Amino acid sequence: xxxxxxxxxxxxxxxxxxxxxxxxxxxxxxxxxxxxxxxxxxxxxxxxxxxxxxxxxxxxxxxxxxxxxxxxxxxxxxxxxxxxxxxxxxxxxxxxxxxxxxxxxxxxxxxxxxxxxxxxxxxxxxxxxxxxxxxxxxxxxxxxxxxxxxxxxxxxxxxxxxxxxxxxxxxxxxxxxxxxxxxxxxxxxxxxxxxxxxxxxxxxxxxxxxxxxxxxxxxxxxxxxxxxxxxxxxxxxxxxx
Amino acid sequence: xxxxxxxxxxxxxxxxxxxxxxxxxxxxxxxxxxxxxxxxxxxxxxxxxxxxxxxxxxxxxxxxxxxxxxxxxxxxxxxxxxxxxxxxxxxxxxxxxxxxxxxxxxxxxxxxxxxxxxxxxxxxxxxxxxxxxxxxxxxxxxxxxxxxxxxxxxxxxxxxxxxxxxxxxxxxxxxxxxxxxxxxxxxxxxxxxxxxxxxxxxxxxxxxxxxxxxxxxxxxxxxxxxxxxxxxxxxxxxxxxxxxxxxxxxxxxxxxxxxxxxxxxxxxxxxxxxxxxxxxxxxxxxxxxxxxxxxxxxxxxxxxxxxxxxxxxxxxxxxxxxxxxxxxxxxxxxxxxxxxxxxxxxxxxxxxxxxxxxxxxxxxxxxxxxxxxxxxxxxxxxxxxxxxxxxxxxxxxxxxxxxxxxxxxxxxxxxxxxxxxxxxxxxxxxxxxxxxxxxxxxxxxxxxxxxxxxxxxxxxxxxxxxxxxxxxxxxxxxxxxxxxxxxxxxxxxxxxxxxxxxxxxxxxxxxxxxxxxxxxxxxxxxxxxxx
Amino acid sequence: xxxxxxxxxxxxxxxxxxxxxxxxxxxxxxxxxxxxxxxxxxxxxxxxxxxxxxxxxxxxxxxxxxxxxxxxxxxxxxxxxxxxxxxxxxxxxxxxxxxxxxxxxxxxxxxxxxxxxxxxxxxxxx
Ligand code: HEM
Ligand SMILES: [Cu+2]
Ligand SMILES: [Cu+2]
Numbered sequence: 001x002x003x004x005x006x007x008x009x010x011x012x013x014x015x016x017x018x019x020x021x022x023x024x025x026x027x028x029x030x031x032x033x034x035x036x037x038x039x040x041x042x043x044x045x046x047x048x049x050x051x052x053x054x055x056x057x058x059x060x061x062x063x064x065x066x067x068x069x070x071x072x073x074x075x076x077x078x079x080x081x082x083x084x085x086x087x088x089x090x091x092x093x094x095x096x097x098x099x100x101x102x103x104x105x106x107x108x109x110x111x112x113x114x115x116x117x118x119x120x121x122x123x124x125x126x127x128x129x130x131x132x133x134x135x136x137x138x139x140x141x142x143x144x145x146x147x148x149x150x151x152x153x154x155x156x157x158x159x160x161x162x163x164x165x166x167x168x169x170x171x172x173x174x175x176x177x178x179x180x181x182x183x184x185x186x187x188x189x190x191x192x193x194x195x196x197x198x199x200x201x202x203x204x205x206x207x208x209x210x211x212x213x214x215x216x217x218x219x220x221x222x223x224x225x226x227x228x229x230x231x232x233x234x235x236x237x238x239x240x241x
Numbered sequence: 242x243x244x245x246x247x248x249x250x251x252x253x254x255x256x257x258x259x260x261x262x263x264x265x266x267x268x269x270x271x272x273x274x275x276x277x278x279x280x281x282x283x284x285x286x287x288x289x290x291x292x293x294x295x296x297x298x299x300x301x302x303x304x305x306x307x308x309x310x311x312x313x314x315x316x317x318x319x320x321x322x323x324x325x326x327x328x329x330x331x332x333x334x335x336x337x338x339x340x341x342x343x344x345x346x347x348x349x350x351x352x353x354x355x356x357x358x359x360x361x362x363x364x365x366x367x368x369x370x371x372x373x374x375x376x377x378x379x380x381x382x383x384x385x386x387x388x389x390x391x392x393x394x395x396x397x398x399x400x401x402x403x404x405x406x407x408x409x410x411x412x413x414x415x416x417x418x419x420x421x422x423x424x425x426x427x428x429x430x431x432x433x434x435x436x437x438x439x440x441x442x443x444x445x446x447x448x449x450x451x452x453x454x455x456x457x458x459x460x461x462x463x464x465x466x467x468x469x470x471x472x473x474x475x476x477x478x479x480x481x482x483x484x485x486x487x488x489x490x491x492x493x494x495x496x497x498x499x500x501x502x503x504x505x506x507x508x509x510x511x512x513x514x515x516x517x518x519x520x521x522x523x524x525x526x527x528x529x530x531x532x533x534x535x536x537x538x539x540x541x542x543x544x545x546x547x548x549x550x551x552x553x554x555x556x557x558x559x560x561x562x563x564x565x566x567x568x569x570x571x572x573x574x575x576x577x578x579x580x581x582x583x584x585x586x587x588x589x590x591x592x593x594x595x596x597x598x599x600x601x602x603x604x605x606x607x608x609x610x611x612x613x614x615x616x617x618x619x620x621x622x623x624x625x626x627x628x629x630x631x632x633x634x635x636x637x638x639x640x641x642x643x644x645x646x647x648x649x650x651x652x653x654x655x656x657x658x659x660x661x662x663x664x665x666x667x668x669x670x671x672x673x674x675x676x677x678x679x680x681x682x683x684x685x686x687x688x689x690x691x692x693x694x695x696x697x698x699x700x701x702x703x704x705x706x707x708x709x710x711x712x713x714x715x716x717x718x719x720x721x722x723x724x725x726x727x728x729x730x731x732x733x734x735x736x737x738x739x740x741x742x743x744x745x746x747x748x749x750x751x752x753x754x755x756x757x758x759x760x761x762x763x764x765x766x767x768x769x770x771x772x
Numbered sequence: 773x774x775x776x777x778x779x780x781x782x783x784x785x786x787x788x789x790x791x792x793x794x795x796x797x798x799x800x801x802x803x804x805x806x807x808x809x810x811x812x813x814x815x816x817x818x819x820x821x822x823x824x825x826x827x828x829x830x831x832x833x834x835x836x837x838x839x840x841x842x843x844x845x846x847x848x849x850x851x852x853x854x855x856x857x858x859x860x861x862x863x864x865x866x867x868x869x870x871x872x873x874x875x876x877x878x879x880x881x882x883x884x885x886x887x888x889x890x891x892x893x894x895x896x897x898x
Contacts, residue, residue: 022676023609034605041606045596052562052592059569060576060585063507072733075509075572077770085516088563089556096552096599103603104545110605127382148685172377173473175538175612179678182609186539188474189376190467193540206690210538210612210680212370214377215295218683252853334850339857339892346861354868386872393868414776415831419838423775438783442810459871478802522779526786529810530794533803543798550790747852753840 024180027205027226029198030110031182037106038182044099110183114196118161118229125167125174125187125209128216129153137236143222152222155207158232162196175210178224184210199226254338257745259345260324261643264636266349267317271629273356274308275710277301279703282667286700288688298684299368300387304359306371307391310491311398312352314628318494319348319405321635322433324643326409328738329427331418331756333748336411344404351397358390367391370682372484373454375465375476380458389458392451399444399451399483402490406437418737420756424518427736427759428511431518432497435525439486439493442529447483450476474541481532489528491624493521495631496561499584502634503565505732506581507574512567514759520557520564527554537604538611544604551602558595562588578732579653583634586661590626594619597672612682615675618668626664633660633713640720641727645743648724652716659709666702670695735760774834777827780814787811854895860888 021042026032063075122133129143132155143153157163167176169187177184178197185195209220227235253259281301284292293301323341327334335341359366365385369378378388413426413434426434454476456462463469465476504511511517531550533542565588575581597619600606610616633656640648677691686692730739739762741750754765764771791807794800821827832838863884870877 022673024676024678031609034609037603037605038600038609041600041603045599049592049596052566053589055566056569056585056588059566059572060574063569063572063574065508065573065575069573071575073508073573074767075507075574077510078512078571079510080513080515081567084567085513085560085563089516089560092556092559096555099599099603100549100552103548103605106603106605107544107548110608149687172382173374177612177678177680179609179613184538184608184611188539188541190472191474191541195540206678208678208680211374212299212377212682214368214382215299217299218295218680218685249853251858252855254851254854254857338850338852339854342854342857343861346858347864350861350865354865389872393872397865397868417833419832419840420836421833422836423834425836438814442813446806446809475802478800478806482803482806522782526783529787530790530807542803543794543800546794546797748850755839757836 024182026182027178027180027199027201027203028183029200030196031180032200033106033110034182037102040102041099044095048095111195113164113194114162114198117164117196118158119232120164120166121155121157122166122168123155123176123187124170125176125213125220126170127172127174127214128209128220130155130220130222132222134236137240139236139239141239148219150219150221152207152220154223154225156225156227156232156235157197157199158229159199159202159226161229162198164194164196166192166194168192172213173211174213174220176207177210178205178207180205181224186211202226202228252342254334254342255747256323256327256335256338256341257643257749259341260320260322262345263316263320263323263348265320266352267313267320268632270308270312270316270352271632272710272714274305274313275707277305277308279707281305282700282703284684285686285696287697288686288693291685293684295684296368299682300359300366302682303368303370303391304355304366307355307367307395308352309624310371310487311395312348312355314491314624314632315402315487316348316398317632317635318436318491319344319402321429321494321498321639322405322409322436324639325738326412326430326433327416328741328745328749329430329736330413330416330421331737331750331753332412332416333750335408336416337408340404341408344401344408347397347401347404351394351401354390354394354397358387358394372480374480375454375457375471375473376467378454378458379466381466381468389455392455392458396448396451399448402437402440403444406441409433409437410441418753418756421761424515425756425759426518428500428514428517429494429497429736431521432493432500435521436490436493439490439525439528443483443486443490446479450479450483453479474536474539477536477539478533481535482529484535485532486528488620488623489524491628492631493524495587495628495635496521498631498635498638499587500561500565501734501736502580502584502638503568505638505734506576506578506584507569507572508733509568509572510735510760510763511564512570513564516560517564520560523557524554527557534602534607537607548602548604552599555595555599555602562592562595577650577654578637579648579650579657580634580638580732582654582657583630583637586657587627587630587634589661590622590630590664594622594624594627597622610675612680613675614671614679614681617681618671618675621668621671626668630660630664633657636717638732639738640717641731642738642743642745644721644724645727646720646724647727647731648720649716652712656709656713656716659712660706663702663704663706663709666705667699668702670699670702730762733763733766735763737761740765774827777818777821780818784811784813784815784818787814851895854892856888856891856895859884859891863888 023035023038026035124131130153132141141153167187169189174187175184205224207222207224365387367387369383453464457464463471465471465473533547534551536542537544637653674692674695679692727743729743754761757771787807787810791804795804863881866877867881
């Protein structure tokens, strides 16, 4: 009986640890880092919420007023318990410090800029579309005006190598979001911001504008296509020529 | 003597009537905002369909958000503060009754302007989202008068809450009953104090932001438009310096509400009163220092600083949960009473809002979650699942005091269960679609990428929730005229308002009991237990 | 009285520390100024109250042993009704509408506000 319970618990824990709890797995190195942090946070959240819900449920059931009891009967009139109060302040502090540290380490990694990226894309958002320029390869890709059902322009990235994205906006604030990469960054007019994407999966991924930018915000989409580095070279030669 | 009828209500300076006016107006805005939410959910029920035009959809969520935040939840809190604070501290009225009336009318006119900003502007309604980021809200991209009216309306609401703030602080600091030291203030009043302090600190920068935005729009300024040398990030700093404290302005009064409700229905004193008060004060201070967690994805702010501050604020919030649990522990809980059911629902929902808030406090997670439906769901778990459930707890708890009549307990239970189920059906699926990559503020989404089913469930949840709310409105209307009459103290309350008649007389009290703890009404009923 | 003074001082201290840390980390002016302003506002209120001697007076509500009869006198009388707040606000609203819809509305606004002002002054004297 006891052993069965342990096995079930272990099975639950291992499956929980391998599950992503609804988060995309992360198609880039940065995205996977973020997803690992998510797993830590979800497990902590489940633990904390589990304890708190259990305490609430226990109090409600154990200390409910029963049928036929004197309606004016009082509960035990205690006001405080200082050691307990210290504990329930200190334990959250410890949890929060741990989570903050984990988050800080992950943030350092995912926002780090590689000193020597494989290639660079200058992405410019405008109402309502995207322009992707590869200055080294001399390629420019501009979306046609966005419309429902249009996949939008295609951003091509080499697999396994860091690509620097230099993000700008031409008019209002937009945001570059590839849900499968677990990452977004705002495109703010008058400012330039950069980040690296290091794809770990081949394929096509949906990209959207995540900051409301007016009438056609919802259809301001683009596609990211991740290809082998050799294929990227070939594509770049063709697109430039 | 106060005048009767409509004139009496229009000219009243009685804090109780003003409080009721606030609550009624705010609840009306809740119904308006809820109807708009219904339209939003109808549009999103399935992909490809068009219930409203795209431009209209953008106006819908803008006005829904604005109404719910600035015209429903905060003013309902202000109404409770108006009604309860003088009663709880044993004062005859607010310190400045005429100013108080002026605050109410300022808020009401602000609300009117906000409604006009979308409904009376023929195609140029405000459609820039409730935080009105420039340049989108600037003259080049939102030329019509809609945004101007919106700015005017919000500015009026801001002024109203500054006036209320001064009034409430003066009242609490100078008009407490003899013996009611600050450390015997009822917990609702403590939360009210911190709420208005936050308003006083946070509204001025926002008013400045709105004024600059208005100058940009109308007088050719360019404070926020990079085309003229301005910086949109500065607007975001000014706005969120209000915007984040605002969420605590929204929730603190309802922390206060359930902290009054839980002890009464557990037949116990609040567990750890001093710790609870200190936690409230800490939340007040910390909430001023977290604003840029709304800007993690800009890449233009000090993420670790704001992330650290935001994590820290989870601690005092967590402490409150243990105060509430400690209060129920060892009690004799009457949890079938409607106010208590709403308070319990508050606890269950708000906890989810809290743990998802911790996730959003981690910048790397925010890179995925920000501006997705996950975020939408998170803040509805706090503001709807917490705040709005707190509103209902307050209504069921104080309705007898305000009107002298009881609401139906049976119907109340049904409303609580219906709202709880409907609420969770509506918003849990939004976590799922958010994680899968559905951005907020979109009128449509492509089929077949995992968004369809959760969106449909979410819309069905709204149907359940709406039925529960309509049931409440019906019961309210009926009980107002025919409900059984309420005694002075129908629940066995703790604070001073339960020692006067229901409803209280013009200047509240004919005699006051001696005040020896933060539960004077309880002490009066149980003199044998006074320490 | 003393309790709220302490709270305000604590808020001021928090704002000052947070503002300084923030400035040292970021050199970002908007947020630093906001945090320092948050320190300044409660500090000014407390300083003003201290100068006025507010923290020396001992009020009945600060006396844990005070009975209900203490402090009956000073609160004064409270109005129960007045039309002037409503009229003043309508005046302000018309003024705002004037900015948006056109300056013709301005005289109406000024007239209403003036009327309310006179009314309020007479009411509080009478
Ligand atoms: C009555 C039930 C409610 C439903 C079904 C509902 C539904 C929604 C939905 C679906 C959105 C997202 C719209 C979009 O991004 O396109 C939304 C946005 C929002 N809601 Fe609600 N809501 C409800 C109640 C509330 C309450 C009580 C509050 C606050 C007190 C609130 C505050 C907001 C805010 C601030 C936004 C953001 C608006 C914006 O993006 O500018 N809602 N609501
Ligand atoms: Cu966009
Ligand atoms: Cu915030």
